[in-house]
Structure formats: C-alpha cells, structure tokens
Amino acid sequence: MDFDHHLAELSSSSPCIPSGEDFHFYYKFKEFRGPIEEIARRTQSMLDKIGSAENIWGRGSAFPSDVDDAYEWLVNANEDVLDLVEELVDELRMIKKDGGEECENGFGQKTKVSFHIPTIKKPQYAYNIVVNNANQPFEHVLLEKSDDGQRFIHPLEKLSALDFVDKENLENLVPVKPPSMECTPFKFVEDVKGLKELAAKLSSVNEFAVDLEHNQYRSFQGLTCLMQISTRNEDFIIDTLKVRNHVGPYLREVFKDPTKKKVLHGADRDIVWLQRDFGIYVCNMFDTGQASRVLKMERYSLQYLLQHFCGVTANKEYQNADWRIRPLPEVMLRYGREDTHYLLYIYDLMRIRLFTLSKESEGSDNLLLEVYKRSYDICMHLYEKELLTEDSYLHIYGLRGAGFNAQQLAVVSGLCEWRDGLARADDESPGYVLPNKIILEIAKQMPVIISNLRRIVGKSKLPYVERSLDVIVNIVRHSMQNAAAFEETALRLKEEHAASVSNMLDRNIGIENDTRVDISEVGLLSSDLEEETFQHQDKDGQGKLKSVSLTSDLPRVRLTIPEKNKDDANVIARTTAKANGEVTKMPTGAFDAALLDNSASEWKRDRNKKGKEEIKLEKIKSSVNVPSHLFLGNSEKSKVVVETPSVASKISDTQKPVSGSVSASRPCGIVMVCSDSDSEDMLQNKLENSNNQPGENSLVPRKRR
Template sequence: MNNDNDPIAMEAQSEPSKNAQSLQTLASGPLSSSLSSLASSSRTLPSNQDFHFFNNFDDFRLPIDRIAKTSDSLLQFIGSSSKTWDPNNAIHFPNNIDSITDDEAYRWLVDMNDDILEQFDVSVDEFQEKEEKTGRLFGSDPDNNGFKLVQGKKKKKGDSGLMSDSVCESLSTKEGGSSNSYSGAKVKKGALTMVTTGKAKVPFHVPTIRKPQEEYNILVNNSNQPFEHVWLQRSEDGLRFVHPLEKLSVMDFVDKDIANLEPIRPPSIESTPFKLVEEVKDLKELAAKLRNVDEFAVDLEHNQYRSFQGLTCLMQISTRTEDFIVDTLKLRIHIGPYLREVFKDPMKKKVMHGSDKDILWLQRDFGIYLCNLFDTGQASRVLKLERNSLEHLLQHYCGVTANKEYQNADWRVRPLPDEMLRYAREDTHYLLYIYDLMRIKLLSMPKEPIHFDAPLVEVYKRSSDVCMQLYEKELLMENSYLHIYGLQGAGFNAEQLAIVAALCEWRDIIARAEDESTGYVLPNKVLLEIGIWRTCSS
C-alpha cells in the first residue's frame, strides 16, 4: 500500500521520534525505581504524636522542611508544566497549601493522575486509528514510530464540553423563583466561572446561598459530646452500640446460582425515566418502589465547608429501570422514616462505590444503617484493576467518559442546573451493570493464597466491614491543637503554642454554635499567623 500521498500517514511519519523515546524512558527509566525507593523511605517516618515530638529537634525538622518545600515546588511544576498539559488545561496545585485538607490534596492528585492516564489512552487510540486507516504499522519503524501525546480529552458524542456559561444561565434564569428558595439569593454569573485551570467549574463555595440549616430549620447536635446512635441498641454491658450487621453472616449476602448470570445493560440516560424527589409524597412513592426491587444503586453528594459536621445535599438512587435524585436538604427529616428499613433490609442488595464516607453520612444525618452492600470500589481492588476510581470503572466497563467538573461543586445550590443533575445521575445510573460484570469476573477469578475466601466472598466481607463503621463526632480535646496542619513546621515556642491552643478552642466553640466548619470560621493558616503576630507584637 502506497502511503506517500496520504495526509494521515504523512502526519504520523512527521512526528518526531523523541516522543516515543520519552515514553520509553518514562516506562523503563529510573522513575519506577525512584518511586519504589521513595515509598520505602516514607514508611520509616514517624507518624502522629511521634512526628510532633521529633519535629522539636532541628536535626529532624530542618530536613523535613526542605523536603516539604521541594515537594510543594515539584507539585506546582507538575500541575502547570507545559510539557504535561496544554496551558489552557493545566491542573494547578492549590496555592493555599497550608489550609487545604488532606482530602482536597488527594483529590487533586487523583484528578491529575486520571488526566495523565487519559491522555495516554487517547494517544494510543488515535495512533491505532492511524494505523488502521493507513494499513501501516508505524510503530515498527525504528526511525519514527509515530507516537504522539494528545493534549486534552477525546470528545464523546453528547459531551457538553465547557459548561460554565450554561450552568450560569441555568442558575440565573431560575433565580427569580419562589422567595423561599435559598439559592434565589442572586448567584452571580461571576461566581460560576472559569478558574485559573481553564476548566469549567462550579466553585466549592457559593457565598450568596442562604444556609440550608436556616432555610429548612435543620437542627443538629454539635455539642462536644460523643455522637448518640439513637436508632441502635446497646450491648449488654451498655458500653457500645450494636450494628444490625452483627446479627447477620456475610455468607447470607453472597450471590448464589449466578453461574449463568447475564449482565443487564442499562438504557441510555436520555431514555431512562427520572424523578427529582423534592416532596414527601414523591419520597413515599420512591420507598414503595424500592420495596419491590431486589437491588438498587446509591450515592451521596455532600458539603463540608458550611457546617460543623457536614451536610448530605443529595441522594442518588438507581434501579434497573429508573433514576432518582432526592433533595436531602429539603426532605432531611423525612429520609430516615421512609428509607431506613429498605436500606437495612438484608434481602436487598445495595450497590455503592467507595462508600466509606457515605456510610457514615447516612448514619449521622438520617439514622440509616446499611446491610447487604456490594462496594464496587472494594471489588476493583480485589480484581486488581489498573485504577479504582468510579471514573475508571465507567470508562472500563461502559465506555463512558465521566465529567469531573462538578466533583467538588457546592451541592447546596438550588435549583440544581441540568448539568449537575446529569453528573449526579451518572454516579449511579451504570452502577448495577458494573456490579453484574464484576460479579461474573470475580466468580471466574481463582482464589489467591493470601486470602482464605473466594474473591466474591472477599468483596462482600470488605463491604460489610465498611458498613460496620459507626460515625463519631469530632471532639475538642486538650491536645487537639497539636493536630493542626502546619503546626509541626512552625517552630513555635511555649507562649505561641498557648495562643494557638486558645485560638483553637475559641474557633471550635464558634463553629459548633454557628454550625460552621472550623476552616470557615478561622483557617489553619490564619490561626497560625495570628499566633506568630501576637507574640511578635507583645
């Protein structure tokens, strides 16, 4: 076949071979061994209280400070490097490193890794398409194997691309609704905007929203006392709460007679009946439907910034035939009475992904305790998949590219724009199908020597362990201030530590009384700066 005049072939031939060489260097060079050495070394670092103790000594603190600064610089470089990203799509590492939470930093790292791997997948796909169209194996050419890194993501049919304008318009056109809508407090178009990363984004905090606690009279107990699980019985000695799962066996939940299981592919989102549950009558109807199915998928959207303990903002539920989104702010006091028993029912399978926190939020806000859970995140670990994120499972099993723009959005926004509703639906719409495929794979997977149980049983055991967690309220203790991020590197003397401890106690009292997060009342970075300034001014 003659490719001399084929523009596709010419483009592939024109790519500099250094791209492929760079990939080869990355895969087989010193990076892998360096990462392994780094992981081994990190395990020798002291943790928690030991770390704070050793950090009082210059021989320990100074090298740690240098490593921390180098790490911050490296992360900043990786997130903004033109060698990794198109300048308009950079995933900048947060500038407020001293005040971000571990979860926020972890989500940044997950997003970055996912995007890099996605770039790689897209590059391989496009390279293979060129080979198929030209009939030439460019990779076999030792002088130029045609590998090209593609900036950005492959567009799927139906992708909405950058959606900040549409989100703003959706919110602004609905602002003039009923006067009792707390999101009607003029959400400015500038509040939902393109940030420095170049990606459309609903901010994690829209300050003009009226607090749901005030709008719906949501009452919470923020006292500095342990959380009371009023819907659970206590042990005979009265010292602990007894989870319903303690009276059940994991083997009761393991699927039986599924050797000939046929996965049920879900219909498209566009053709699937959908109900936004905002009224008690609709919640009652949902509960009745759930009582008539054998399994359903569940996910939650949560807000941590504008409440002391956090607020569950949405509950997504999908059956084999319908999708539901429950406004858990508006219906908060009704969720438990209508859904508690169906979630507890050991005869009904609940499918969730990465449910570690969702389980605790259900207990805290609604007194709901799960029985019979299949966590696809745990299943992905047992199956040793390349990645364990829901985004990866959607792509791997369903060919769906998840939209991550709303992952950290302010889910208190009302009314919810259509784009955010679709994002929320996608979290559960495909989950039962993924559950089918995973069970088939687990059933055919040989048992590993390190596990006593078959892979499918192992997944159910891990899922049950997640369910057995019990929510605990954060309590202020005498040494709570020692765990403030950034304190260990500040080198404070005794007077400064006393000021920090007093500020920490004051912040905790205000946050509990006003039902705000401690980070909203007084960020850690500001708290530490006050400690430094106060002693200097004295």
C-alpha cells in the same frame, strides 16, 4: 437613607473646604467648626450604616475611629463590594449556561465550577435545619446498646459477610446493561409524597444503587445535599435538604433489609453520612470500589470504572461543586444520575470477573467473599462526632513541624478553643471561621495589637475574624502570659521533630562516591505552611472526603546529591537546621572556614571508605539540636470557656434535626477572660524584649519596623 444623595452632597462640598493651615485657622471659629462637625457626624453615621449592612456582605463591621484603621476599612469595604459584584456576575453567567458549565468570563478565560458559592443562603436557614453540635459524643438513638451499655450494636452484628455472598451460579449470569439516560424514567424527589412512592418501589426490588453528594465547608459536621438511587429501570434523586427529616422514616427499613443488595462505590463516607443525617444503617452492601481493589484494576475511581466498563466519560469536575445550590441546574442533575445509573451493570460485570478468577485460581481464595468482607466492615463503622479535647490543637495540620515554643502553642490552643465554640454555635466549618494556616501565622507572630493582627490577616476576607479582631488579640495576650502548661509539650514536639528529621536523613541521604547534597532539592524542608481550608468530595479513593493541601508536616522529598559542592558541610548544617525550624549562622571567622575546608577535603580523600560515611551521618544528626526556650508567666494554662449549644430536643425517631432557627436558640459561645492591664504598646515592647533574650527560638516574631 439615600446614600447616593449624601455621597453627591459630600463630594460637591468638599472642594470648598479649606485645607492645611487654613483649615486649622478657620476651625477656631464656631461658624466654621459647627458645619464641619455636622458633616463629620453625618459621614460617620452613613459609614456605620454601610458597615452594618449585613445584606451587602453577610456581616456587620462598625466604622473604626482610628484614622489609619478607618482608611483600611474603607479600602477593604470597597474591595468587598467589587468582589461581591464579580461573584454575582459569575453566578449569573453560570445560570445562563445551565448553572455550571464552563463559560467565558468576558476576558477570554473559562471559569470552573466553584466548590463554594458565597451567595447561596445556608440550607440551615433556608430549610430550618437544626443539628446537635454539642461537644458530646454522637448518640445512635436507633441502635440497641450492649449489655454493659458501653457501645452501640449495629444490625449487622447478627449477620456475617457469608450471608450476603451470591448463592446463584454466576457462570450463567447475564449482565443487564442499562438503557441510555435519555430513555430511562427519572424522578426528582422533593416532597413526602415522592419519598413514599420511592419507598414502595424499592420494596419491590432486590437490589438498587446508591450515592450521596455532600457539603462540608459551611457546616460543622457536614450536610448531605442529595441522594441518588437507581434501580434496573429508573433513576431517582432526592433533595435531602428539603425532605431531610423524612428520609429516614421512609427509607430506613429498605436500607436495613438484609435481603436487598445495596451497591455503592467508595462507601466509607456515605455509610457514616447516612447514619448521621438520617439514622440509616446499611446491611448487605457491595462496594465496587473495594471490588476494583480486589481485582487489582489499574485505577479504583468511579470515573475509571465508567470508562472501562461502560465507555462513559464522566465529567468529574462537578464532584467538587457546591451541591447546596437550588434549583439544581440540569448539568448537575445529570452528573448525579451518572454516579448510580450504570452502577448495577458494573456490579454484574465485577461479580462475574471475581467468580471467574476465583475458579481459575489454584489457591482457595474466594475473591467475591473478600469483597463482601470488606464491604461488611465498612458498613459496621459508626459515625463519631468530632470532639474538642485539651489536645485537639495538636492535630492542626503543620503544627508539629512549625517548631513552636510554649507561648506559641498556648496561642494555638486558645485560638482553637475560640474557633470551635463559634463553629458549633453557628454550625460553621472550623476552617471557615479561622483557617489553620491563619492560626499558625498568628501563633508565629503573636500580635498583641489590632494593627499587627490586621497585617497578618491581610485580605483574607474572613468575616468571623474581621469582626473579632479585639477578641483574637485578647486571646493572644492572655495565652502568651500563661504558657507554662505548654512547656513540656513544646519540648516533646521539638524532640519528635528532630527525631523525624534524623530518620528522614538516614533514609534519604545516601552518601556515595564523589557526591554532595544539592541545596536546590531541599525546599520542602522549610517550615513554611500552605494549606487549603476546605474539604471536598473525592471518589478516587475509599472515601469521598479529602483535605487539599500543598505541603505536608514531614518532608517526603528524596534528596539528590550532585557532585562538586565545596560547601557540603555548611549545606548539610543549614538543611537540618532549617528542617528543625532554626536559623544557623554562616561561618565568618578563619577558624570556621578552615573547619569547612578541612571537612570537605577529608570527605574527598576518604569518600570510598564506609567508615567515613557513617561519621558524616553522625555529624548530620548532631546538627539537629533542640534550642532552649524562654517562657513568660507561671500560671496554669489559660482556659477559654466554650459553652456548647444545648442539645436538640429529644428525638424519638432518630437524631434528626428539629424545626427552628439555628441562631434563635444559640447560647453565648464564648466567655472571654479579661484582658491584661498593660497598654498595647507596653505589651508589644514586652514581646520584643523577650524575643531578644539569648537562647530563644528564632521563630518568635519581632516587632515590625
């Protein structure tokens, strides 16, 4: 359909249509009503086709029939198109600037490397990658099992860390400084022929450096996007998306060979990624990250080691880049090479220093052996798939400090089950399907009609949420009415949170002479939650995967206590109540005011006495109480049935993916329970009435006016 033609036609004819009372008058005549209904039909058809155009914004969204919802739909659709245009323009600028360097965006500002580029086609589709996301433990099919069949046996169990310690005298070791990257041969491996040649070269050397680039955001278990390998003379980068099924068969033996040293930095995550994606198990590793800790260096990051030992300033901006992009820009290829190009030289320098310090030390500690023991333990870790259990929802960041009642916990549990099923079926990260922050906000307000849910979601632009608003509301309704199973858990979380706040106050509030609590310092006691939903690579620590968050479950701020605060007792009460998720009323009567004045005066008179300080601490603790709860419904906890995807076909070589489309064999991920028979308004009124019951936690939302 020619959208431009119809839009122009509709726009030109609209001024001729009468409005207001004139419209209703003419609408009584079929000569007028017929063309108007035809225009409405054609407009509806056009909008439906625009909404279902997945090639525009990657999802389908039917045009709603409700007038208010239709207006919101049009506004959101318009914003989506504009955002998509902006993203495409930014991507074009990135490509023109070698695909990732900072460049001006037309407004005098500089754009940074994006951790997620929405326009990239998912590698699972582009390269027919299929993984086993079934809610079952990961099977290390290439490993032997113990006699009792209860665990897998890592090849390292037949060896010890002592087998890998350098036998030669390191006093005479001369570090081999690598040539410049411009003078070093480089090979980008993206086919089986290149893998075969690389395997032959690695078979002829005794040591090589390894690093991986990973993407976590748009897959359930994560995807290894690149593997960088450096020998003393050459650099290699393997496109592990293109040759994913062949990496293991060609490189597995050289990684397993205990006579070949593998040098990695911060290898905790690399080790399990190699197992998960390629069935590779590493033997004989030297982790330069662990060596930097044993040497008690100023910092442990690879960036610091490159600068300290090699004088190289690494551009760590690209460690958060979207490594799924193809073709890889030159600047990203260079960044990947830097991570391994200098690593064998750093390995030489660290071995010498470890050996020297051990020799000079009066004690018997062998620092070099300590590094190999730590590296050995890291290699022994086996990958475990994240599984959904009945208690999985309790691990959501921020939940334990939210002060939720049983109804709200039931909602969180139901949403987590729904999210997990979709993420496994579509091979998406759970945070992309439904971020933790949105789950907590939905549970906090418990919307039972779609319009209220829309207000909560706002302009988050979450495709799974936008096309599943009715499903989410259905989950909220059912969970609220089946909250009895969560009553005990809600009470336990309340008690744990109260105890943690009390312990925090014991540790951090030291009542000293002429001191008061400064309310401006306790902002972190709020239960408001802000959490980023993505994870990115990090080489500053032992692992490479860290969650980026703006707050923590338990407040870690140390409270300062300034002088001369007349409302000290009230401040303390409000502080502890806020930390417990409650709302404490300000004293209004003369008796309450007198209590505050007397308390303040008494504190001033006896501020130098230790006994009074202990009394004050007891008052603080006593203000942290557990409010009563109101629960709706007595039935058992509702179950949203998740049908996990069928296990991939039997893998003879390793648990590698098989060719095929991810969505082609995808089963129905969710079996939803039937909705309640109550109307939306009745349900919302019921929620409002229950919230007005005495003793109910103040976190239960009230209907917006």
